Amino acid sequence: MGLVLLLDMDYFFAACEELRHPELKQKAFVVGTASTEKKERGVVQTSNYLARSFKIKSAMPVAMAMKLKPDLVYLPSDEKFYEEESSKIVKLLESYHLEMEVMSIDEMALDTGDADYKKAMALAEGIKSRISSEVGLPCTIGISTSKIYAKMVCDAFKPNKIGMVRKEELLGFLADKDVDSISGVGGKTKERMNRIGIYKIPDIAKCPPLVLRENFGRFGPELYKIARGEDESGVEEGAPAISIGRETTMERDTGDMKKISKLVEELAKETIEELKNRNMWYRAVSGKVRYSDFSFRTKTRRLPNYTDSYDAAFGTCVALIEDLLDGKTARKVGIRLSELEPKKGQTTIKF
Numbered sequence: 001m002g003l004v005l006l007l008d009m010d011y012f013f014a015a016c017e018e019l020r021h022p023e024l025k026q027k028a029f030v031v032g033t034a035s036t037e038k039k040e041r042g043v044v045q046t047s048n049y050l051a052r053s054f055k056i057k058s059a060m061p062v063a064m065a066m067k068l069k070p071d072l073v074y075l076p077s078d079e080k081f082y083e084e085e086s087s088k089i090v091k092l093l094e095s096y097h098l099e100m101e102v103m104s105i106d107e108m109a110l111d112t113g114d115a116d117y118k119k120a121m122a123l124a125e126g127i128k129s130r131i132s133s134e135v136g137l138p139c140t141i142g143i144s145t146s147k148i149y150a151k152m153v154c155d156a157f158k159p160n161k162i163g164m165v166r167k168e169e170l171l172g173f174l175a176d177k178d179v180d181s182i183s184g185v186g187g188k189t190k191e192r193m194n195r196i197g198i199y200k201i202p203d204i205a206k207c208p209p210l211v212l213r214e215n216f217g218r219f220g221p222e223l224y225k226i227a228r229g230e231d232e233s234g235v236e237e238g239a240p241a242i243s244i245g246r247e248t249t250m251e252r253d254t255g256d257m258k259k260i261s262k263l264v265e266e267l268a269k270e271t272i273e274e275l276k277n278r279n280m281w282y283r284a285v286s287g288k289v290r291y292s293d294f295s296f297r298t299k300t301r302r303l304p305n306y307t308d309s310y311d312a313a314f315g316t317c318v319a320l321i322e323d324l325l326d327g328k329t330a331r332k333v334g335i336r337l338s339e340l341e342p343k344k345g346q347t348t349i350k351f
């Protein structure tokens with residue numbers, strides 16, 4: 001394994017919108033999850049640079065963002081367009097013939113093979129300038145010895161830069177980082193860590209591995225390695241491709257599964273239609289719920305085989321959402337299909 005180069009598009013959805021509506025650059029705007037008519041009930045997915053200067057952030061309710069900036073421009077999310085832009089970037093990266101992992105719609109990791117630091121940096125500069133001139137979008141690139149570190153470097157250097165942390169610089173780089181700057185350490189794990197006195201990454205390195213295993217299971221030893229600069233996570237080619245999905249904000253918050261099923265039916269139909277248009281199979285289904293208190297959860301189930309079945313998508317998603325709701329009420333539900341495969345050349349179809 002060589003050095004890992006991790007590329008993350010800057011404020012991706014908003015940048016895509018600026019690309020096709022350059023006049024928007026002069027205005028504060030957000031891309032949100034709800035239709036324009038129901039925007040007050042939606043949540044900010046991405047805000048552009050100007051909106052950020054008014055303290056508008058992603059995951060903030062649109063209603064709150066409008067209070068911060070009353071003439072804020074609102075755009076409903078157009079994931080199809082963003083996915084088209086994303087596939088241009090993936091194509092461009094493919095031309096380098098390196099091992100690549102598409103981690104999400106706006107994040108890709110490359111294994112730079114036998115390149116040394118100098119060559120990896122030159123490679124990153126080339127990629128960044130090509131994405132800027134050929135696609136027209138800004139990005140940040142992190143380079144380091146593993147995928148996890150490359151991601152952290154990328155986060156630390158955002159936006160619109162290239163950052164590199166060499167092996168001998170890793171411990172210094174990690175020294176002042178909070179535990180949740182490690183990808184995979186979310187709110188719950190962070191709370192758990194804080195409870196046993198772990199706040200910064202070096203605190204993990206000082207913690208006995210046994211205690212880490214007791215508290216964080218299989219993730220424990222991994223955390224230990226990460227904190228000591230010994231992580232070796234690499235680029236996994238063929239990892240989940242870009243997913244497709246739909247979501248909708250409801251007229252009124254509800255926990256009524258009959259009403260929710262009706263909506264999911266609609267969403268699943270549209271999603272399967274798009275899947276078929278793209279001539280693809282899926283293997284994993286996710287149900288997504290945004291609760292009345294705006295907190296958000298998603299749950300994913302992997303099916304035994306690749307399929308393009310509507311029934312499997314609908315049935316699985318409804319079951320997952322019912323599970324997630326567990327008596328609570330939702331303001332928004334969604335479906336997502338992932339582990340996509342092109343139909344051409346697929347030979348393992350059982351459905």
Ligand SMILES: [Mg+2]
Binds near residue numbers: 008009010011106
């Ligand atoms: Mg991004």
